[in-house]
Amino acid sequence: MTARSSNIEPAAAPADAVSGSGALDPRAAIRDEIVAAGEPWMGTVAAGQIVRIVDLEGNQAVDTLFYNANDIEERYSAVDTIRGQRNIYLTTGSALRSNLGATMLTIIEDTCGRHDTLGGACSAESNTVRYALEKRHMHSCRDNFLLALAHHDYGLTKRDLPSNINFFMNVPVTPEGGLQFADGISAAGRYVQLRAQMDVLVLISNCPQLNNPCNAYNPTPIRILIWAAG
Amino acid sequence: MNSSTPHTPPSELWAETLKPGEHWSGVLRRGTSLRITAQEARANVAAMMYNYESLLERYNLADTLKAQHTAFLTVGCACYSDMGRILCSITADSCGWHDTICGLSDAAMVAAKFGASRFQDKRNEFFKNGRDSMLNELGKYGLGKRDLIANINFFSRVTADDEGSLHFDEQHCRAGDYVELRFEMHTLLVLSTCPHPLDPDTQYRPRSVDLRAWRTGPASPQDPCRLRCEENARGFHNTEMMFLA
Numbered sequence: 261m262t263a264r265s266s267n268i269e270p271a272a273a274p275a276d277a278v279s280g281s282g283a284l285d286p287r288a289a290i291r292d293e294i295v296a297a298g299e300p301w302m303g304t305v306a307a308g309q310i311v312r313i314v315d316l317e318g319n320q321a322v323d324t325l326f327y328n329a330n331d332i333e334e335r336y337s338a339v340d341t342i343r344g345q346r347n348i349y350l351t352t353g354s355a356l357r358s359n360l361g362a363t364m365l366t367i368i369e370d371t372c373g374r375h376d377t378l379g380g381a382c383s384a385e386s387n388t389v390r391y392a393l394e395k396r397h398m399h400s401c402r403d404n405f406l407l408a409l410a411h412h413d414y415g416l417t418k419r420d421l422p423s424n425i426n427f428f429m430n431v432p433v434t435p436e437g438g439l440q441f442a443d444g445i446s447a448a449g450r451y452v453q454l455r456a457q458m459d460v461l462v463l464i465s466n467c468p469q470l471n472n473p474c475n476a477y478n479p480t481p482i483r484i485l486i487w488a489a490g
Numbered sequence: 491m492n493s494s495t496p497h498t499p500p501s502e503l504w505a506e507t508l509k510p511g512e513h514w515s516g517v518l519r520r521g522t523s524l525r526i527t528a529q530e531a532r533a534n535v536a537a538m539m540y541n542y543e544s545l546l547e548r549y550n551l552a553d554t555l556k557a558q559h560t561a562f563l564t565v566g567c568a569c570y571s572d573m574g575r576i577l578c579s580i581t582a583d584s585c586g587w588h589d590t591i592c593g594l595s596d597a598a599m600v601a602a603k604f605g606a607s608r609f610q611d612k613r614n615e616f617f618k619n620g621r622d623s624m625l626n627e628l629g630k631y632g633l634g635k636r637d638l639i640a641n642i643n644f645f646s647r648v649t650a651d652d653e654g655s656l657h658f659d660e661q662h663c664r665a666g667d668y669v670e671l672r673f674e675m676h677t678l679l680v681l682s683t684c685p686h687p688l689d690p691d692t693q694y695r696p697r698s699v700d701l702r703a704w705r706t707g708p709a710s711p712q713d714p715c716r717l718r719c720e721e722n723a724r725g726f727h728n729t730e731m732m733f734l735a
Contacts, residue, residue: 269599333635338551339593342656343687348591349654359638361596361621374654378561378591380552385574389557389725402572421572423552423640433650437587439561 269344284310284453284487291486297479298468300404302412304329305365305456308489313464314451315372315428317480319444321467322427323381323401326356326364329459332416334358338377338423348433349374350425356454359422364460369453372446376431379441380423381405382469391471404465414461426467427452429474441472496525496582496668499704508535508683510696513623515630515680517542518673520733523581523706526699527668528645532660533697534686535644536594536620538628538637539569539577542676545633547571551590551640557721561650563588563642566718568674568725575729576722577677579715581706582670585663587647592656594620594641595687604694617694623682631678644669646686658688672706672715674729708733 286292290309295301297320305311313322328334340357342348350356352370355363380386383402387395402421409416428446433439468479503522507529508514518524526535541547550572558567565583568576580588600607600619607617621638628637647662683696709716709726716726 335636337593337638337640339591339640342591343593346656346688347654348650348656359635361598378552378555380550380556383553383572383574385572385728386550386553386556386570387574388728389553389570389574389721393724393727418546419636422638423550433561433654435649435651437560437562437649439555439559441556 284312286485289485289487291484293484295464295466295482295484297466297481298399299466300408301464301466301484302408303462303484303486304459305462305486306459306489307456310368310453310455310487311462312451312453312485313427314449314483314485315446316448316483318448318450319428319446319476320480320482321429321469321474322482323465323467324425324427325405325421325463327416327420327461327463328358328364329461332414332420332461334360334362335420335422336364336425341377348378350377351375356425363457365454365456367452368455372428372450372452374445375452376426376429377423378433378439379426379429379431381421381465382467387471395471398470399468401465401467401469404468405463408463426474441474443473444476496527499525499702501705503703503705505700505702508681508699508701510698511618511683513618513627513682515627515678518677518679518703520673520675521705521707523670523672523704525668525670525702526644527702528663528665529698529700531663531665532689533645533663533699534684534689535699536624536682536684537642537644538624538639538680540678541571541577542678545631545678547573547575548637548639549577549642554590557725558719561591562647563590566715568715568722569642570725574725575732576674576725578671578673579709580669581672581715582668585645585667585669587662588669589643589646589648589686590640592643592648592686592688594624595684596621599687600694603692607694618682618684618696620682620684620687623684624680627680643686648688656688658686658690660690672709674708674726675732
């Protein structure tokens with residue numbers, strides 16, 4: 261898929277936001293962490309900093325939300341993002357918008373090709389609907405989100421879990437309006453790289469779902485790198 | 491499954507008309523049905539829904555689409571909360587497609603598209619926008635920006651092509667089109683009649699809609715929404731568990 265360089269609604273991003281980052285050196289990263297399969301992660305990325313999420317072993321859904329670190333009532337909004345770029349898939353050039361319409365981050369590099377923001381996060385309750393009542397006990401992204409929020413003192417709760425991004429997840433929509441969870445288009449080592457346009461708090465669940473192909477039925481670790489503003 | 495002429499409700503509870511651009515909120519009890527009728531072509535009704543007994547439970551775009559393998563809503567669909575339960579189901583629909591992925595207009599968009607329009611100049615004809623309309627209503631229940639969920643846009647059809655690019659169907663909603671919602675739990679419903687955010691009309695032309703509510707009782711064992719897919723059978727089960735004596 262070609263880079264999305266011209267949003268119909270202007271995305272308040274610096275002129276170089278869509279250009280690639282060149283070869284960022286992992287040894288120069290200010291943060292470089294592995295998130296094990298099925299685990300949550302929280303961290304902050306300051307305006308201008310670059311964050312890279314690496315799908316280490318391939319086809320791993322990374323459920324992700326962003327909050328304005330200086331005003332947590334402002335957060336990622338899937339529908340504002342879709343509306344702003346007139347397209348349902350995320351890739352290079354996509355401006356990730358907030359519930360107040362501001363650009364929070366811009367995708368500046370994407371070696372996967374496209375990412376989902378319609379599929380949401382799995383939860384114990386939606387698993388009972390989608391698969392079987394007996395699936396309630398299984399670990400889920402919402403449990404990861406809730407536990408991460410409970411252990412951090414940001415004042416965020418279930419109320420603050422809107423529709424998220426699923427990096428590396430493939431949810432094709434047909435022109436007739438069909439929607440399915442398809443086999444992934446990612447592979448080992450593919451990554452997505454974003455530049456923050458504001459100070460953001462990042463909430464991730466490295467998806468533990470075992471009932472559909474979003475993780476190739478085998479959840480695996482991811483790597484998160486953050487570089488200082490350059 | 492569409493029928494072209496709406497039947498007359500047997501026991502009407504209330505009816506009212508929303509003016510063009512008006513925002514509205516109200517509580518629809520389990521077993522109540524609501525018909526929304528477009529008075530003119532190209533209406534749009536943005537909707538958000540919350541469990542009135544626990545406002546933390548709310549309409550969930552992703553769970554609704556995933557459970558039913560669809561990217562839009564029509565008759566037979568259930569509107570799911572984030573708790574694996576059903577807020578309402580769509581029991582009749584004359585137009586076949588309701589958008590739920592494009593969100594709302596906002597003040598900056600309305601000003602850019604239609605120009606400035608202030609109360610000082612226009613009095614109550616000033617241009618409304620979807621987000622502020624929702625915030626107006628949400629504030630009446632102690633809700634705010636944190637509760638701006640992905641909404642439904644009744645009567646609007648937006649398709650995605652193979653590359654994911656969106657296309658707004660200007661011919662979709664005709665005068666007299668209607669959709670009927672049967673509420674499966676006590677639901678706070680918040681509505682705005684502002685134009686769809688992707689409607690390319692260069693004039694600000696919101697449309698009036700009629701609301702009509704009546705008592706239908708909950709879904710029967712043979713209800714078409716329940717039988718649409720196994721997922722919905724489980725969604726109704728989860729919902730009914732909440733209302734056991």
